[in-house]
Amino acid sequence: MIREVSTRPFADQKPGTSGLRKKVRVFQQPHYAENFIQSVFDVIAGKEGATLIIGGDGRFLNREVIQVAIRMAAANGFARVLVGQGGILSTPAASHVIRKYGALGGLVLSASHNPGGPDEDFGIKYNIANGGPAPESVTEAVHARSLVIDRYRTIEAADVDIDSLGTRRLGDLVVEVIDPVADYAELMAGLFDFAAIRALFAGGFRMRFDAMHAVTGPYAHEILERRLGAPAGTVVNGTPLPDFGHQHPDPNLVHARDLYDLMMGPDAPDFGAASDGDGDRNLIIGQHQYVTPSDSLAVLAANAHLAPGYARGLKGIARSMPTSAAADRVAAALGIPLFETPTGWKFFGNLLDAGLATICGEESAGTGSDHVREKDGLWAVLLWLNILAVRRQPVTQVMAEHWARYGRNYYARHDYEAIATDRADALMAALRGSLATLPGRATAAGAVASADDFAYTDPTDGSVSARQGVRIGFADGSRMVFRLSGTGTEGATLRVYLERYVATDGDLAQATAEALAPLVAAAEEVAGIARFTGMDQPSVIT
Secondary structure: OEEEEEOOOOOOOOOEOOEEEEEHHHHOOOOHHHHHHHHHHHHOOOOOOOEEEEEEOOOOOHHHHHHHHHHHHHHOOOOEEEEEEEEEOOHHHHHHHHHHOOOOEEEEEOOOOOOOOOOOEEEEEEEOOOOOEOOHHHHHHHHHHHOOOOEEEEEOOOOOOOOOOEEEEEOOEEEEEEOOOHHHHHHHHHHOOHHHHHHHHHOOOOEEEEOOOOOHHHHHHHHHHHHOOOOOOOEEOOOOOOOHHHOOOOOOOOOOHHHHHHHOOOOOOOEEEEEOOOOOOEEEEEOOEEEOHHHHHHHHHHHHHHOHHHOOOOOOEEEEOOOOOHHHHHHHHHOOOEEEEOOOHHHHHHHHHOOOOOEEEEOOOEEEEOOOOOOOHHHHHHHHHHHHHHHOOOHHHHHHHHHHHHOEEEEEEEEEEEEOHHHHHHHHHHHHHOOOOOOOOEEOOEEEEEEEEOOEEOOOOOOEEOOOOEEEEEOOOOEEEEEEEOOOOOOEEEEEEEEEEEOOOOOOOOOHHHHHHHHHHHHHHHHOHHHHHOOOOOOEEO
16 A cells, blocks of 8 residues: 655755765654655656666665665556665676666665764665766756655555565565676676686685675675685675674775785785775785775776777776876877766766776776776776786786886875864865965975866766866876865765876886875965864875
Protein backbone atom coordinates (compact mmCIF):
# COMPACT_ATOMS: atom_id res chain seq x y z
CA MET A 1 0.00 0.00 0.00
CA ILE A 2 1.41 3.37 -1.04
CA ARG A 3 1.54 6.06 1.63
CA GLU A 4 2.19 9.77 1.29
CA VAL A 5 3.96 10.98 4.42
CA SER A 6 3.81 14.65 5.33
CA THR A 7 7.18 16.25 5.94
CA ARG A 8 8.96 19.57 6.25
CA PRO A 9 12.05 20.70 4.33
CA PHE A 10 15.58 20.62 5.72
CA ALA A 11 17.69 23.61 4.81
CA ASP A 12 20.99 21.69 4.47
CA GLN A 13 20.37 19.21 1.66
CA LYS A 14 22.43 20.83 -1.08
CA PRO A 15 24.50 18.11 -2.81
CA GLY A 16 28.22 18.74 -3.16
CA THR A 17 30.58 17.45 -5.82
CA SER A 18 29.88 13.88 -4.68
CA GLY A 19 26.29 13.96 -3.48
CA LEU A 20 24.91 14.75 -0.04
CA ARG A 21 27.30 13.98 2.81
CA LYS A 22 26.51 14.51 6.46
CA LYS A 23 27.14 12.93 9.82
CA VAL A 24 25.20 9.73 10.47
CA ARG A 25 23.23 11.47 13.23
CA VAL A 26 21.99 14.00 10.65
CA PHE A 27 20.76 11.26 8.32
CA GLN A 28 19.13 9.53 11.29
CA GLN A 29 16.76 12.44 11.84
CA PRO A 30 13.16 11.47 11.06
CA HIS A 31 12.37 12.02 7.37
CA TYR A 32 15.90 13.27 6.53
CA ALA A 33 17.00 10.50 4.15
CA GLU A 34 13.45 10.16 2.84
CA ASN A 35 13.26 13.87 1.99
CA PHE A 36 16.45 13.76 -0.03
CA ILE A 37 15.59 10.55 -1.87
CA GLN A 38 12.12 11.88 -2.72
CA SER A 39 13.68 15.14 -3.93
CA VAL A 40 15.82 13.08 -6.32
CA PHE A 41 12.82 11.06 -7.50
CA ASP A 42 10.74 14.21 -7.97
CA VAL A 43 13.19 15.85 -10.39
CA ILE A 44 14.17 12.87 -12.54
CA ALA A 45 11.95 11.95 -15.47
CA GLY A 46 11.15 8.47 -16.75
CA LYS A 47 10.67 6.59 -13.49
CA GLU A 48 7.59 4.66 -14.60
CA GLY A 49 8.70 1.17 -15.55
CA ALA A 50 12.40 2.01 -15.16
CA THR A 51 15.26 0.19 -13.45
CA LEU A 52 17.09 1.68 -10.46
CA ILE A 53 20.44 0.49 -9.05
CA ILE A 54 21.02 0.68 -5.29
CA GLY A 55 24.17 -0.18 -3.35
CA GLY A 56 26.88 1.24 -1.18
CA ASP A 57 30.18 0.77 0.57
CA GLY A 58 28.84 -1.13 3.59
CA ARG A 59 29.32 1.71 6.07
CA PHE A 60 27.12 2.25 9.10
CA LEU A 61 23.48 3.03 8.10
CA ASN A 62 23.98 1.55 4.63
CA ARG A 63 21.55 -1.34 5.07
CA GLU A 64 18.85 0.76 6.73
CA VAL A 65 18.83 3.42 4.01
CA ILE A 66 18.78 0.73 1.30
CA GLN A 67 15.51 -0.57 2.75
CA VAL A 68 14.10 2.98 2.81
CA ALA A 69 15.16 3.51 -0.82
CA ILE A 70 13.63 0.21 -1.99
CA ARG A 71 10.26 1.01 -0.43
CA MET A 72 10.33 4.53 -1.89
CA ALA A 73 11.28 3.21 -5.34
CA ALA A 74 8.25 0.91 -5.20
CA ALA A 75 6.00 3.86 -4.34
CA ASN A 76 7.45 6.11 -7.05
CA GLY A 77 6.78 3.94 -10.06
CA PHE A 78 10.04 2.07 -10.66
CA ALA A 79 9.52 -1.41 -12.08
CA ARG A 80 12.82 -2.98 -11.05
CA VAL A 81 15.54 -2.43 -8.50
CA LEU A 82 18.94 -4.16 -8.63
CA VAL A 83 20.69 -4.28 -5.24
CA GLY A 84 24.19 -5.48 -4.50
CA GLN A 85 24.20 -8.52 -2.21
CA GLY A 86 24.48 -7.42 1.40
CA GLY A 87 24.03 -3.85 0.25
CA ILE A 88 27.54 -3.88 -1.22
CA LEU A 89 28.33 -2.19 -4.52
CA SER A 90 31.50 -0.20 -5.13
CA THR A 91 31.06 3.15 -6.84
CA PRO A 92 32.79 2.05 -10.10
CA ALA A 93 30.87 -1.24 -10.04
CA ALA A 94 27.61 0.70 -9.60
CA SER A 95 28.53 2.85 -12.60
CA HIS A 96 29.13 -0.26 -14.69
CA VAL A 97 25.92 -1.97 -13.56
CA ILE A 98 23.87 1.14 -14.38
CA ARG A 99 25.32 1.11 -17.90
CA LYS A 100 25.17 -2.65 -18.46
CA TYR A 101 21.53 -3.07 -17.42
CA GLY A 102 20.22 0.13 -18.99
CA ALA A 103 19.10 1.59 -15.67
CA LEU A 104 17.62 5.06 -15.38
CA GLY A 105 20.21 5.72 -12.69
CA GLY A 106 21.38 4.62 -9.28
CA LEU A 107 21.59 5.60 -5.64
CA VAL A 108 25.15 5.14 -4.37
CA LEU A 109 25.22 5.16 -0.58
CA SER A 110 28.67 6.26 0.50
CA ALA A 111 30.76 9.05 1.90
CA SER A 112 33.72 7.77 -0.12
CA HIS A 113 36.99 8.07 1.81
CA ASN A 114 35.39 9.64 4.90
CA PRO A 115 35.28 7.58 8.13
CA GLY A 116 32.24 5.44 8.99
CA GLY A 117 30.41 4.51 12.17
CA PRO A 118 27.57 5.82 14.32
CA ASP A 119 29.42 9.07 15.02
CA GLU A 120 30.96 9.44 11.58
CA ASP A 121 29.84 10.08 7.99
CA PHE A 122 27.21 8.90 5.53
CA GLY A 123 26.23 10.00 2.05
CA ILE A 124 23.80 9.55 -0.82
CA LYS A 125 24.71 10.26 -4.42
CA TYR A 126 22.52 9.93 -7.50
CA ASN A 127 24.19 8.70 -10.68
CA ILE A 128 22.48 9.16 -14.03
CA ALA A 129 21.97 6.74 -16.92
CA ASN A 130 25.52 7.12 -18.27
CA GLY A 131 26.76 5.77 -14.92
CA GLY A 132 28.27 9.06 -13.81
CA PRO A 133 27.42 11.51 -11.05
CA ALA A 134 24.43 13.73 -11.71
CA PRO A 135 25.40 17.00 -13.43
CA GLU A 136 24.91 20.36 -11.78
CA SER A 137 21.59 20.90 -13.55
CA VAL A 138 20.21 17.85 -11.72
CA THR A 139 21.84 18.47 -8.33
CA GLU A 140 20.65 22.08 -8.35
CA ALA A 141 17.11 20.93 -9.13
CA VAL A 142 17.32 18.36 -6.32
CA HIS A 143 18.43 21.08 -3.91
CA ALA A 144 15.64 23.40 -5.00
CA ARG A 145 13.07 20.64 -4.52
CA SER A 146 14.47 19.77 -1.08
CA LEU A 147 13.77 23.33 0.10
CA VAL A 148 10.02 23.08 -0.57
CA ILE A 149 9.24 19.38 -0.25
CA ASP A 150 6.14 18.65 1.84
CA ARG A 151 5.61 14.91 1.35
CA TYR A 152 7.34 11.71 0.32
CA ARG A 153 5.99 8.46 -1.06
CA THR A 154 6.69 5.03 0.39
CA ILE A 155 4.94 1.73 0.95
CA GLU A 156 4.25 -0.23 4.11
CA ALA A 157 6.19 -3.46 3.83
CA ALA A 158 8.67 -5.61 5.68
CA ASP A 159 12.37 -5.33 4.90
CA VAL A 160 13.54 -7.11 1.78
CA ASP A 161 16.12 -9.88 2.12
CA ILE A 162 19.22 -8.35 0.50
CA ASP A 163 21.62 -11.08 1.65
CA SER A 164 20.40 -13.87 -0.66
CA LEU A 165 20.92 -13.74 -4.41
CA GLY A 166 17.77 -13.87 -6.47
CA THR A 167 14.54 -12.09 -7.32
CA ARG A 168 11.64 -11.15 -5.07
CA ARG A 169 8.70 -8.77 -5.28
CA LEU A 170 7.65 -5.80 -3.22
CA GLY A 171 4.20 -4.92 -4.48
CA ASP A 172 4.62 -4.26 -8.20
CA LEU A 173 8.39 -3.76 -7.81
CA VAL A 174 10.80 -6.52 -8.80
CA VAL A 175 13.81 -6.53 -6.48
CA GLU A 176 16.83 -8.45 -7.76
CA VAL A 177 19.77 -9.05 -5.46
CA ILE A 178 22.88 -9.42 -7.62
CA ASP A 179 26.45 -10.53 -7.07
CA PRO A 180 28.21 -7.17 -6.59
CA VAL A 181 31.52 -8.42 -8.00
CA ALA A 182 30.70 -10.63 -11.01
CA ASP A 183 29.79 -7.98 -13.60
CA TYR A 184 32.74 -5.79 -12.63
CA ALA A 185 35.23 -8.69 -12.70
CA GLU A 186 34.01 -9.64 -16.18
CA LEU A 187 34.58 -6.05 -17.33
CA MET A 188 38.14 -6.03 -15.98
CA ALA A 189 38.93 -9.34 -17.69
CA GLY A 190 38.03 -7.72 -21.01
CA LEU A 191 40.34 -4.74 -20.48
CA PHE A 192 43.51 -6.33 -19.14
CA ASP A 193 45.83 -9.19 -20.03
CA PHE A 194 44.94 -11.51 -17.18
CA ALA A 195 47.20 -14.23 -18.55
CA ALA A 196 50.24 -11.94 -18.38
CA ILE A 197 49.39 -10.85 -14.85
CA ARG A 198 48.87 -14.48 -13.77
CA ALA A 199 52.32 -15.28 -15.17
CA LEU A 200 53.75 -12.35 -13.20
CA PHE A 201 52.39 -13.75 -9.94
CA ALA A 202 53.39 -17.29 -10.88
CA GLY A 203 56.96 -16.05 -11.27
CA GLY A 204 57.14 -15.00 -7.62
CA PHE A 205 55.93 -11.39 -7.88
CA ARG A 206 54.77 -10.23 -4.44
CA MET A 207 52.03 -7.71 -3.78
CA ARG A 208 50.14 -6.23 -0.84
CA PHE A 209 46.66 -4.79 -1.41
CA ASP A 210 45.08 -3.01 1.56
CA ALA A 211 41.29 -2.88 1.17
CA MET A 212 41.07 -0.84 4.40
CA HIS A 213 38.03 -2.88 5.59
CA ALA A 214 36.11 -1.06 2.86
CA VAL A 215 34.17 -2.06 -0.22
CA THR A 216 37.00 -3.31 -2.48
CA GLY A 217 37.83 -6.28 -0.25
CA PRO A 218 35.46 -8.72 -2.02
CA TYR A 219 36.51 -7.37 -5.43
CA ALA A 220 40.22 -7.73 -4.67
CA HIS A 221 39.86 -11.22 -3.21
CA GLU A 222 37.98 -12.39 -6.32
CA ILE A 223 40.12 -10.71 -8.96
CA LEU A 224 43.63 -10.62 -7.48
CA GLU A 225 43.68 -13.85 -5.52
CA ARG A 226 41.18 -16.12 -7.27
CA ARG A 227 41.35 -15.04 -10.91
CA LEU A 228 44.93 -13.77 -11.14
CA GLY A 229 46.56 -16.24 -8.78
CA ALA A 230 48.06 -13.85 -6.23
CA PRO A 231 48.83 -15.84 -3.07
CA ALA A 232 46.24 -15.92 -0.33
CA GLY A 233 47.00 -13.09 2.07
CA THR A 234 47.90 -10.67 -0.72
CA VAL A 235 44.69 -8.80 0.17
CA VAL A 236 44.60 -7.53 3.74
CA ASN A 237 41.75 -5.86 5.64
CA GLY A 238 39.50 -7.40 3.01
CA THR A 239 36.22 -7.67 4.93
CA PRO A 240 33.99 -4.57 4.66
CA LEU A 241 33.02 -3.30 8.11
CA PRO A 242 30.43 -0.63 9.04
CA ASP A 243 33.12 1.41 10.80
CA PHE A 244 36.03 0.36 8.54
CA GLY A 245 37.69 -1.25 11.54
CA HIS A 246 37.86 2.11 13.33
CA GLN A 247 40.13 3.28 10.53
CA HIS A 248 39.92 6.20 8.12
CA PRO A 249 39.42 4.58 4.67
CA ASP A 250 41.43 7.14 2.73
CA PRO A 251 44.36 5.62 0.80
CA ASN A 252 46.97 8.26 1.55
CA LEU A 253 50.31 8.25 3.34
CA VAL A 254 48.70 9.08 6.69
CA HIS A 255 45.83 6.60 6.82
CA ALA A 256 47.60 3.83 4.87
CA ARG A 257 50.81 4.29 6.85
CA ASP A 258 51.23 0.57 7.56
CA LEU A 259 51.34 -0.16 3.84
CA TYR A 260 53.80 2.68 3.24
CA ASP A 261 56.10 1.48 6.04
CA LEU A 262 56.00 -2.07 4.67
CA MET A 263 56.85 -0.90 1.15
CA MET A 264 59.76 1.18 2.43
CA GLY A 265 61.07 -1.62 4.64
CA PRO A 266 63.83 -4.18 4.09
CA ASP A 267 61.52 -7.02 3.00
CA ALA A 268 59.10 -4.98 0.92
CA PRO A 269 56.90 -6.73 -1.65
CA ASP A 270 57.32 -5.73 -5.29
CA PHE A 271 54.11 -3.71 -5.38
CA GLY A 272 51.72 -2.14 -2.91
CA ALA A 273 48.29 -0.65 -3.43
CA ALA A 274 45.19 0.39 -1.53
CA SER A 275 41.70 1.64 -2.22
CA ASP A 276 39.21 3.71 -0.26
CA GLY A 277 35.76 3.43 1.31
CA ASP A 278 33.72 3.12 -1.88
CA GLY A 279 36.43 1.84 -4.20
CA ASP A 280 37.00 4.82 -6.46
CA ARG A 281 40.42 5.96 -5.21
CA ASN A 282 43.81 4.28 -5.26
CA LEU A 283 47.24 4.41 -3.70
CA ILE A 284 50.24 3.08 -5.62
CA ILE A 285 53.60 2.32 -3.96
CA GLY A 286 56.48 0.40 -5.46
CA GLN A 287 59.31 -1.14 -3.53
CA HIS A 288 60.85 1.96 -1.90
CA GLN A 289 58.97 4.17 -4.36
CA TYR A 290 55.81 6.16 -3.63
CA VAL A 291 53.97 7.21 -6.80
CA THR A 292 51.97 10.42 -6.56
CA PRO A 293 48.47 10.25 -8.09
CA SER A 294 49.51 12.88 -10.63
CA ASP A 295 52.52 10.83 -11.71
CA SER A 296 50.41 7.67 -11.72
CA LEU A 297 47.97 9.26 -14.18
CA ALA A 298 50.86 10.21 -16.45
CA VAL A 299 52.50 6.77 -16.32
CA LEU A 300 49.21 4.96 -16.93
CA ALA A 301 48.46 7.18 -19.92
CA ALA A 302 51.95 6.72 -21.36
CA ASN A 303 51.75 2.91 -21.04
CA ALA A 304 48.05 2.18 -21.50
CA HIS A 305 48.67 0.68 -24.94
CA LEU A 306 50.26 -2.33 -23.20
CA ALA A 307 46.79 -3.42 -22.01
CA PRO A 308 44.48 -5.03 -24.60
CA GLY A 309 41.60 -2.70 -23.84
CA TYR A 310 43.70 0.33 -24.80
CA ALA A 311 45.91 -1.16 -27.51
CA ARG A 312 44.43 1.15 -30.15
CA GLY A 313 45.63 4.22 -28.27
CA LEU A 314 43.98 7.03 -26.37
CA LYS A 315 41.58 9.65 -27.74
CA GLY A 316 42.64 12.19 -25.15
CA ILE A 317 43.64 12.70 -21.52
CA ALA A 318 41.73 14.77 -18.98
CA ARG A 319 42.90 15.96 -15.58
CA SER A 320 41.46 18.21 -12.92
CA MET A 321 43.00 21.65 -12.69
CA PRO A 322 44.80 21.02 -9.35
CA THR A 323 46.41 17.84 -10.72
CA SER A 324 50.01 18.30 -11.83
CA ALA A 325 50.87 18.91 -15.46
CA ALA A 326 52.78 15.61 -15.76
CA ALA A 327 50.02 14.18 -17.96
CA ASP A 328 50.15 17.24 -20.21
CA ARG A 329 53.60 16.22 -21.40
CA VAL A 330 52.43 12.69 -22.15
CA ALA A 331 49.50 14.05 -24.17
CA ALA A 332 51.84 16.30 -26.13
CA ALA A 333 54.17 13.39 -26.90
CA LEU A 334 51.26 11.21 -28.01
CA GLY A 335 49.77 14.01 -30.11
CA ILE A 336 46.40 13.84 -28.37
CA PRO A 337 44.32 16.52 -26.59
CA LEU A 338 44.73 17.35 -22.91
CA PHE A 339 41.68 18.71 -21.08
CA GLU A 340 41.99 20.65 -17.82
CA THR A 341 38.71 20.56 -15.89
CA PRO A 342 37.38 21.60 -12.49
CA THR A 343 37.54 19.06 -9.68
CA GLY A 344 34.66 16.59 -9.83
CA TRP A 345 34.30 13.46 -11.94
CA LYS A 346 31.09 14.70 -13.57
CA PHE A 347 33.19 17.07 -15.70
CA PHE A 348 35.08 14.10 -17.11
CA GLY A 349 31.82 12.29 -17.89
CA ASN A 350 30.91 14.75 -20.65
CA LEU A 351 34.33 14.32 -22.28
CA LEU A 352 34.11 10.53 -22.07
CA ASP A 353 30.58 10.44 -23.46
CA ALA A 354 31.65 12.66 -26.35
CA GLY A 355 34.62 10.41 -27.17
CA LEU A 356 37.10 13.21 -26.53
CA ALA A 357 39.06 11.50 -23.74
CA THR A 358 39.93 7.95 -22.76
CA ILE A 359 41.82 8.29 -19.47
CA CYS A 360 41.10 10.80 -16.72
CA GLY A 361 42.60 11.55 -13.35
CA GLU A 362 42.53 13.72 -10.27
CA GLU A 363 45.33 14.41 -7.83
CA SER A 364 43.11 13.15 -5.00
CA ALA A 365 43.98 9.55 -5.89
CA GLY A 366 41.24 9.13 -8.48
CA THR A 367 42.00 7.65 -11.90
CA GLY A 368 39.74 6.02 -14.47
CA SER A 369 38.86 5.59 -18.11
CA ASP A 370 35.92 5.37 -20.46
CA HIS A 371 35.01 1.86 -19.22
CA VAL A 372 32.77 3.51 -16.57
CA ARG A 373 31.85 7.07 -15.64
CA GLU A 374 33.50 7.12 -12.22
CA LYS A 375 37.06 6.96 -11.03
CA ASP A 376 38.06 3.39 -10.31
CA GLY A 377 40.66 2.35 -7.74
CA LEU A 378 41.00 -1.32 -8.59
CA TRP A 379 41.07 -0.55 -12.32
CA ALA A 380 44.16 1.63 -11.75
CA VAL A 381 45.83 -1.14 -9.76
CA LEU A 382 45.13 -3.68 -12.52
CA LEU A 383 46.48 -1.38 -15.22
CA TRP A 384 49.66 -0.94 -13.19
CA LEU A 385 49.95 -4.72 -12.86
CA ASN A 386 49.43 -5.13 -16.61
CA ILE A 387 52.20 -2.61 -17.29
CA LEU A 388 54.60 -4.30 -14.85
CA ALA A 389 53.77 -7.71 -16.31
CA VAL A 390 54.64 -6.57 -19.84
CA ARG A 391 57.63 -4.34 -19.06
CA ARG A 392 59.11 -6.72 -16.47
CA GLN A 393 60.57 -3.79 -14.55
CA PRO A 394 60.16 -2.68 -10.96
CA VAL A 395 58.16 0.46 -10.22
CA THR A 396 61.35 2.39 -9.46
CA GLN A 397 62.68 1.77 -12.95
CA VAL A 398 59.36 2.59 -14.60
CA MET A 399 59.32 5.93 -12.78
CA ALA A 400 62.98 6.72 -13.45
CA GLU A 401 62.56 6.10 -17.18
CA HIS A 402 59.36 8.15 -17.26
CA TRP A 403 61.02 11.18 -15.61
CA ALA A 404 64.08 10.81 -17.83
CA ARG A 405 61.81 11.14 -20.87
CA TYR A 406 59.29 13.74 -19.71
CA GLY A 407 60.88 15.55 -16.78
CA ARG A 408 59.51 15.52 -13.25
CA ASN A 409 56.67 17.48 -11.65
CA TYR A 410 57.48 17.60 -7.94
CA TYR A 411 54.08 17.79 -6.33
CA ALA A 412 52.23 17.72 -3.00
CA ARG A 413 48.85 18.61 -1.54
CA HIS A 414 48.52 20.17 1.90
CA ASP A 415 45.09 19.77 3.51
CA TYR A 416 43.92 21.98 6.38
CA GLU A 417 40.86 20.18 7.71
CA ALA A 418 37.83 21.13 9.83
CA ILE A 419 38.42 24.87 9.55
CA ALA A 420 35.57 27.11 10.67
CA THR A 421 33.70 27.84 7.45
CA ASP A 422 33.73 31.61 7.94
CA ARG A 423 37.51 31.59 8.34
CA ALA A 424 38.03 29.46 5.24
CA ASP A 425 35.71 31.70 3.25
CA ALA A 426 37.55 34.79 4.48
CA LEU A 427 40.91 33.35 3.38
CA MET A 428 39.62 32.61 -0.11
CA ALA A 429 37.92 36.01 -0.35
CA ALA A 430 41.18 37.74 0.57
CA LEU A 431 43.09 35.70 -2.01
CA ARG A 432 40.57 36.52 -4.72
CA GLY A 433 40.71 40.16 -3.74
CA SER A 434 44.49 40.21 -4.20
CA LEU A 435 44.61 38.60 -7.66
CA ALA A 436 45.11 41.88 -9.52
CA THR A 437 48.07 42.91 -7.37
CA LEU A 438 49.85 39.56 -7.04
CA PRO A 439 51.73 39.48 -10.39
CA GLY A 440 55.22 40.85 -9.84
CA ARG A 441 55.19 40.27 -6.09
CA ALA A 442 58.42 38.78 -4.70
CA THR A 443 58.07 35.59 -2.65
CA ALA A 444 60.26 32.81 -1.29
CA ALA A 445 59.54 30.92 -4.54
CA GLY A 446 60.42 33.87 -6.76
CA ALA A 447 58.31 36.50 -8.44
CA VAL A 448 54.65 35.80 -9.09
CA ALA A 449 54.09 35.66 -12.85
CA SER A 450 50.33 35.08 -12.99
CA ALA A 451 47.28 34.83 -10.75
CA ASP A 452 43.68 33.97 -11.60
CA ASP A 453 40.52 32.21 -10.47
CA PHE A 454 40.10 29.17 -12.70
CA ALA A 455 36.98 29.05 -14.88
CA TYR A 456 36.05 26.21 -17.25
CA THR A 457 33.95 26.19 -20.37
CA ASP A 458 32.79 22.66 -21.14
CA PRO A 459 33.67 21.87 -24.78
CA THR A 460 30.69 19.51 -25.10
CA ASP A 461 27.81 21.70 -23.94
CA GLY A 462 29.25 25.19 -23.50
CA SER A 463 28.41 25.35 -19.79
CA VAL A 464 30.66 27.56 -17.67
CA SER A 465 31.94 26.71 -14.19
CA ALA A 466 33.54 29.73 -12.51
CA ARG A 467 35.47 30.25 -9.24
CA GLN A 468 37.02 26.77 -9.32
CA GLY A 469 40.22 27.61 -7.47
CA VAL A 470 42.85 30.31 -7.22
CA ARG A 471 45.96 29.63 -9.33
CA ILE A 472 49.26 31.41 -8.73
CA GLY A 473 52.08 30.83 -11.20
CA PHE A 474 55.77 31.67 -11.00
CA ALA A 475 58.35 32.60 -13.58
CA ASP A 476 60.04 29.18 -13.49
CA GLY A 477 56.80 27.32 -14.17
CA SER A 478 56.06 26.46 -10.56
CA ARG A 479 52.54 27.03 -9.29
CA MET A 480 50.27 26.99 -6.26
CA VAL A 481 46.53 26.32 -6.22
CA PHE A 482 44.12 27.15 -3.40
CA ARG A 483 40.58 25.77 -3.18
CA LEU A 484 38.01 24.63 -0.66
CA SER A 485 37.00 20.99 -0.85
CA GLY A 486 33.37 19.93 -1.16
CA THR A 487 33.83 16.39 0.20
CA GLY A 488 33.89 17.00 3.95
CA THR A 489 30.98 16.89 6.39
CA GLU A 490 32.20 19.23 9.12
CA GLY A 491 33.63 22.72 8.68
CA ALA A 492 35.73 23.40 5.60
CA THR A 493 38.87 21.85 4.17
CA LEU A 494 41.42 24.14 2.55
CA ARG A 495 43.53 22.36 -0.03
CA VAL A 496 46.81 23.86 -1.16
CA TYR A 497 48.47 22.26 -4.18
CA LEU A 498 52.19 22.85 -4.78
CA GLU A 499 53.98 21.98 -8.00
CA ARG A 500 57.48 22.50 -9.36
CA TYR A 501 58.60 21.21 -12.77
CA VAL A 502 62.19 20.08 -13.34
CA ALA A 503 63.24 19.32 -16.91
CA THR A 504 65.04 16.17 -18.00
CA ASP A 505 68.46 17.78 -17.57
CA GLY A 506 67.72 18.85 -13.97
CA ASP A 507 67.85 17.08 -10.60
CA LEU A 508 65.20 14.38 -10.84
CA ALA A 509 66.06 12.67 -7.56
CA GLN A 510 65.35 15.33 -4.95
CA ALA A 511 63.22 14.71 -1.90
CA THR A 512 59.80 16.18 -2.65
CA ALA A 513 59.70 18.20 0.56
CA GLU A 514 63.05 19.76 -0.28
CA ALA A 515 62.04 20.57 -3.85
CA LEU A 516 58.81 22.23 -2.71
CA ALA A 517 60.08 24.06 0.40
CA PRO A 518 60.18 27.50 -1.31
CA LEU A 519 56.58 27.05 -2.45
CA VAL A 520 55.45 26.10 1.06
CA ALA A 521 56.92 29.35 2.36
CA ALA A 522 55.41 31.33 -0.51
CA ALA A 523 51.95 29.88 0.15
CA GLU A 524 52.03 31.21 3.70
CA GLU A 525 53.28 34.60 2.52
CA VAL A 526 50.58 34.96 -0.10
CA ALA A 527 47.57 33.43 1.67
CA GLY A 528 48.23 33.95 5.39
CA ILE A 529 47.07 30.43 6.15
CA ALA A 530 48.13 30.46 9.82
CA ARG A 531 46.53 33.85 10.39
CA PHE A 532 43.18 32.87 8.91
CA THR A 533 42.93 29.26 10.11
CA GLY A 534 44.94 29.23 13.33
CA MET A 535 46.81 26.18 12.00
CA ASP A 536 50.59 26.27 11.66
CA GLN A 537 50.80 23.02 9.70
CA PRO A 538 48.55 20.91 7.46
CA SER A 539 46.35 18.14 8.82
CA VAL A 540 47.46 15.85 5.99
CA ILE A 541 50.18 16.02 3.33
CA THR A 542 49.81 13.78 0.30
